[in-house]
Amino acid sequence: MALAPPRRAHYETAHSAGLVKQETGSSQQETARSFSFPMPPRPSADKSVAPQTAAQIATAIEDFVAQYGEAAILEDGKVLFDLRSAKYTLSTEHDRCTLHLWSEERNMVRRILSATPRNGSLRLSTQRFGQAQPKLLELVSSRERRTPTTREAARTRYLKTLERVLQREFPDWKPDAFRTAMDLERSFGPAYARGSLIRGNQAWAVIGVNEQETATTIDGILTLGILWLHHCREQAGGRRLYQGLKLILPRGTATLTLSRLAWLNEAAAQWRLYELDQNTEELTPRDAADQGNLRTRLVHHPDEKAASERFADAIEQVMQLVPAGEEQRVEQRLRSTAELAFLLHGMEFARARIGLAPNSFARTLEITAGVDETPLTSATCREIAARIAELFRRRRAFGSATDFARRGQRPSRRIGAASATAAHSRLQLRAERPAEEGNPAQDPLYRAAPERWLESVLRRDLAPLTRSLAPQPRVASLPRAEAFANDPDPDTRGNRADRPESVPPFAEAGNPHEPRVIPHLDPNHVYTQVPAIAGASDRGLLDLLGVTADGRLAVIELKADDDLQLALQGLDYWIRVRHHHLQTADATTGLGEFQRHGYFRGVELSPLPPRLYLVAPTLYIHPATETILRYLSPHVEWNLLALDERWRQEIRVIWRKQSGRS
Structure with missing residues (x-):
């Protein structure tokens, strides 16, 4: 009916x-x-x-x-x-x-x-x-539940309060041109009050946010503050010297911003943070060095080999539902010691659960499929298999005009070894409506969950992200007839980021007789959606955590959309990974905290801080991202990698920027 x-x-x-x-x-x-x-x-x-x-x-x-x-x-x-x-x-x-x-x-x-x-x-x-x-x-109608009139009235009142407080707290300085007007060209929204404190030819950029804004808006103030300081300096044109940035946050909301502030470049600007009680108009300075204990915890990484044995029957049953020849595309992700999810490019389509039978210690196995978690039985098996086949047909990397060289991939049934990340998404599929054959890229199942798909591609092949990021030493006394001096690294041919001029002179490459150390990411130790790296108010999962060939931890933040917060969100995870990495090693085993919890087994981790990789399709990197990265501390070693838009077919780095280089 x-x-x-x-x-x-x-x-x-x-x-x-x-x-x-x-x-x-x-x-x-x-x-x-x-x-x-x-x-x-x-x-x-x-x-x-x-x-x-x-x-x-x-x-x-x-x-x-x-x-x-x-x-x-x-x-x-x-x-x-x-x-x-x-x-x-x-x-x-x-x-x-x-x-x-x-x-x-x-x-x-x-x-x-x-x-x-x-x-x-x-x-x-x-x-x-x-x-x-x-x-x-x-x-x-909106997460901002206030009506536009109420919201604007609150922001107008806050603007007047802020000017009054600044005038009282800094009597030698004059508040100048404070406003909340929207400026989309420079990414400034009306939620932030911004202006300057002026004294002669000296100045401070100031930005504040009122207590009625959302937590995400409040936590995003540092990104907008950096852009505001940069804009003020450009507009001043040398007529005024902007010493730095003053941030005004509501009382009790500065924890996340303080942790970020400690990793900004003190040589580029001075950074000051205050908390404002709007009821009493009391302004309290906060010291970036006084952050208290970092709120983060590390959970134990499950034993994937033991889980493979525990879920062997479930894996066999689910694989029988998958179309022939497509088994290699199935991703297996442990949700807990008793739950295993099966995904296709980050999209969950089935789940297995191990439980205990009532009034006994006998184990039970339940396999469900779809958003309604329909149990897999002899009655539903055929229908489930048909709809899984439809999902696999529509959610695939379609060929493009460019014929990328494809690397062969051997099917892997080991938990965690397939090509994707954990994803809390089980998209629904109705089989009776055919997919759009004219343009498969417009299919909703093709376009859904792009960041999860990007993670799955990178789990399969991390090498393109770090090819030639370190110089390759060249021995001048032993030229090879078959190679030219300005040849790019053979491992990166076809990557437009590898230009001849990017290879440093021989003198900069170091002693050619020393072992070559290239910080390539190790594909055997990549962890997705690490639930331990928590503390930020908006997210609690790190996209990818890996290690490079020289033992340095690698924090990899992925974005498939235009996100202004990419740089500082990646910094949040870098801070927390660094915190765990620097914990005192076990006196008996000599293992650090990550290895004690089951991560990076058999890897000798470097004591140096992690590297930060920010990865996004080239058209989805916000124009302001590079500006923000320039204000990070030189102690944060970052890499900004722009991917070809056809990353579903193959990962190719179009261009990249690194800390310490123009």
Whole structure:
């Protein structure tokens, strides 16, 4: 029986910045297919509202999201998902409205019992699978719940308060040209108050944020502050000397910014941070050296060999569902010691769980597939296999006009050895609707979760990221007839970043008789989504953690979209990795903290700090990223790597920048 109203074939919508394009007066939505399976309906537990059909609930949710391009999901007043970046799917099979949400931070599946409009929002009565008690979620028009009038009024009041406080605290300096006006050309938004303190030809750049802004906005102040200081210096044109930057944060919110501040270049500028109590107008200076204990922990890395043996039966059953010849594309990621996920280019399609039988110690094995976690049985096996085949057909790296040289990959069934990262995303797929054959790149399943796909490609082959990042010594007294002096490194031919002039003179290369040490990343020791590196308010997972051939740890931050916070977000993880790396080695074993927790077994780690790699497609590196990187401390060794836009086919570094070089 058709539940959908006219012009709505289904409600499975992959919603993200890349999948939904908002236009004036209309919205264009691309549709993903439901990878869900029949489940018996449950009686509604919500008695407070009139019964709604699944189609009516889904219609209400989709209409709300289509109307408000900045919609967000709240629970108890806290933002769980910002739908500008998070993704969601809706399923109405068997008159059950199922909502699946996932983002960088979390993953959630709920049955929606009702959707009730209230004060410009949509109240969702939800039920978690396996629980009878309903719980309320709120779908709001914006994560910024204040109306524009209220928001602007708060910012205007803060601007006046800030000028008054600065005048009192720094009587010898004059506040000048403070404003909150938006300047998109220079990436300045209205949430930040910015201006200068002037005394003769001396000046300080000042930026502040009020306590009513979101935590993400407050934590992003240092990035905007660096850009503001840089802009002030450019505009001054030598007429004024800007000594540095003063940051004004709300009371109790400076922890993350303090940790970043300690790793900025003191030679480039002076950095001052203050906390402002807006009620008392008390301004308190904070010292970057006084950060207290870094809030981060390291969890033990699971034994993948033991897990492979434990999940051997599950692996065999899932592999039988995968199309013939496609086994090498399956990624196996341990969620815990009792759960193993199976993914395709970062997208989860099945999961195995080991449990205990009731009233006994006998082990049980359950394999589920799809967002509804349909159990794999003899009755569902054929349908699940058909839909997995459809997923594998559509989510693949299609060929491009450029014929890249492909390296052969041997299939690997070892847990953690396949080509991807952990991803909390199980996109839904409905098999009855054919994919767009005309342009496969427009398929929602092809475009979904690009950062997860990028991680999977890099896990398979990290070598392109670090080819020729160190000079190759050349022996002048032993020329080879078959090679020319200005030949690029043969390992990097075809990479436009390798120009002859990038090879330093022989004198700079060092003693040619010393062993050649190239900081290539070791493909045998790469860890994805390390859950230990926590502390930042917006994210708690490091994209990739590896080690180079000379034993240096490598923090690899990936982005597949235009993110202004790329540089400092990568710095956050670098700080935490460095913190764990510098912990005192065990007196008995001599192992550092990472190796005591099961990471980098058999590797002799260098005592030097980690290297930081920032990786993104070339068109998605924000223009301001290089400016921000120039203000980092010289103790932070960073590499900015721009990838060819066809990275799904093969990773190629188009250009790169390194710390200490122009």
